[in-house]
Amino acid sequence: MDLVIDNLPFLFKGAYYTLLITVVSMFFGLIIGLITAIARLKGNRFFRTIARVYVSIIRGTPPLVQLVIVYYGLVDYGIELGALTAAYIALSINIGAYVSEAFRGAIQAVPAGQTEAALATGMTEGQAIRRIVIPQAIRISIPPLGNTFVGMLKETSLVSVIAVTELLRSAQLLIAQYYVYMPFYLSIAVMYWILSTAFTFILNEIEKRLSVY
Amino acid sequence: MIQANDLSKSYDQHEVLKHISLTIPAHQVVAVIGPSGSGKSTFLRCLNGLETITGGSVSINNHLLKATDKKKTRLKTIHEIRQDTGMVFQQFNLYPHKTVIENVMEALIIVKKQSKSTAKTVAAQLLKRVGLQEKEDVYPSKLSGGQQQRVAIARALAMEPKIMLFDEPTSALDPELVGEVLKVMKELADEGMTMVIVTHEMRFAESAADRILFMADGQIVEDSEPKAFFAQPATERAQKFLAKVNEF
Incomplete structure (x- = not known):
């Protein structure tokens, strides 16, 4: 226990990176996901196909494989990314696919009458989607997005394999130094759990905030 | 004001509207009645491009929309048509995430x-006109069906349409709420608005409309004055329909 307390600053630094990677990937994943969802629902055949293939590949391959392709694989083509950058890119692309599925379901859950009403008042299709459909879809998508994000938070542990010192790797480094396992693994488990709970709490609050009607 | 020429609509093999031709002059109030599945709503939705016509043409306030138009021309014409038409739906379709006044302001x-x-001033006046000035800041879910439909009418009127299309505006309402919506519509008719109303309210059609279109099987079977139509419909199809409606 003392060992853990002595090394808390180091573990906190790991937690900071875990959180940073999660938030950055979430941010870009949301943008990618929204674009992909709209491309799948409203795009022409070309964009629809691209979006569908993207989602299919990402969901059909392990995130660890995606990560090593971005970090190690691209080196073959002269693209050398920093570990953190590679983590951001791989995880953003990964989560974008899942986010797009959440958004797609949510957009489809908004009744067609909403779009029709907006079109009937003279809005263009784009205006109707932006002003009427998306705001309603975002609220509907929060519960599935919450699951995706919590999953994401835990998936960040994968980036320890490309030597980003996030939570899992900081524990491993400490273990290598002190030759005791349990206290460090248990403490990072607790930290993951606290972070997940905090995330869920925040998302619930956002959902409540959006449920004024 | 409205002109349909050989207007047809089919889904795959199924023909929903069969070669409809008619002219509706400005300020006329037309009630479209007929059994369900007769194509009434589809006809109405073809008038503002919510359904794509597959044959013939329709002209709204001199914007001519032809089935043969290329997509780009069609979208442009439909956009122009929608600036001149307002629509009220059976299910109201108010924006649930916006307050009553925001619903009216949105398109403005x-x-x-x-x-x-400016939009707020206009919207407030319209809400006053439909008797809902005290509900400006509530969300639609807090309103009764009749109130929601009156907001929907105000929302459509905000765009200063030359034509108002009503798609069974009272069919989703509790019976005691029908009157308040019909009253607003009657006022609108008296002010000279050009209106096409798909409805099952026969008494309203008789008293408020200038003209009755009776549709069956995708065609306009009868086109006559309300008094004449309700006293003695010319076709057997319409006679049967009215007899059914008046059965109880």
Whole structure:
């Protein structure tokens, strides 16, 4: 226990990176996901196909494989990314696919009458989607997005394999130094759990905030 | 004001509207009645491009929309047509995430590019007109069906349409709420609005409309004055329909 307390600053630094990677990937994943969802629902055949293939590949391959392709694989083509950058890119692309599925379901859950009403008042299709459909879809998508994000938070542990010192790797480094396992693994488990709970709490609050009607 | 020429609509093999031709002059109030599945709503939705016509043409306030138009021309014409038409739906379709006044303001801001304060003034006047000035800041879910439909009418009127299309505006309402909506519509008719109303309210059609279109199987079977139609419909199809409606 003392060992853990002595090394808390180091573990906190790991937690900071875990959180940073999660938030950055979430941010870009949301943008990618929204674009992909709209491309799948409203795009022409070309964009629809691209979006569908993207989602299919990402969901059909392990995130660890995606990560090593971005970090190690691209080196073959002269693209050398920093570990953190590679983590951001791989995880953003990964989560974008899942986010797009959440958004797609949510957009489809908004009744067609909403779009029709907006079109009937003279809005263009784009205006109707932006002003009427998306705001309603975002609220509907929060519960599935919450699951995706919590999953994401835990998936960040994968980036320890490309030597980003996030939570899992900081524990491993400490273990290598002190030759005791349990206290460090248990403490990072607790930290993951606290972070997940905090995330869920925040998302619930956002959902409540959006449920004024 | 409205002109349909050989207007047809089919889904794959199924023909929903069969070669409809008619002219509706300005300020006329037309009630479209007929059994369900007769194509009434589809006809109405073809008038503002919510359904794509597959044959013939329709002209709304001199904007001519032909089935043969290329997609780009069609979208442009439909966009112009929608500036001149307002529509009221059976299910109201108010925006649930916006307050009552925001529902009315939305298109003023987005389509007409009005400032928020101008839009607010216009919207407030319209809500007053439909008797809902005290509900400005509540969300639609807090309103009764009749109130929601009156907001929907105000929302459509905000765009200053030359034509109002009503798609079974009272069919989703509790019986005691039908009157308040019909009253607003009657006032609108008396002010000279050109209106096409798909309805099952026979008494309203008789008293408020200038003209009855009776539709069956995708065609206009009868086109006559309300008094004549309700006293003695010319076709057997319409006689049967009215007999059924008046059965109880």
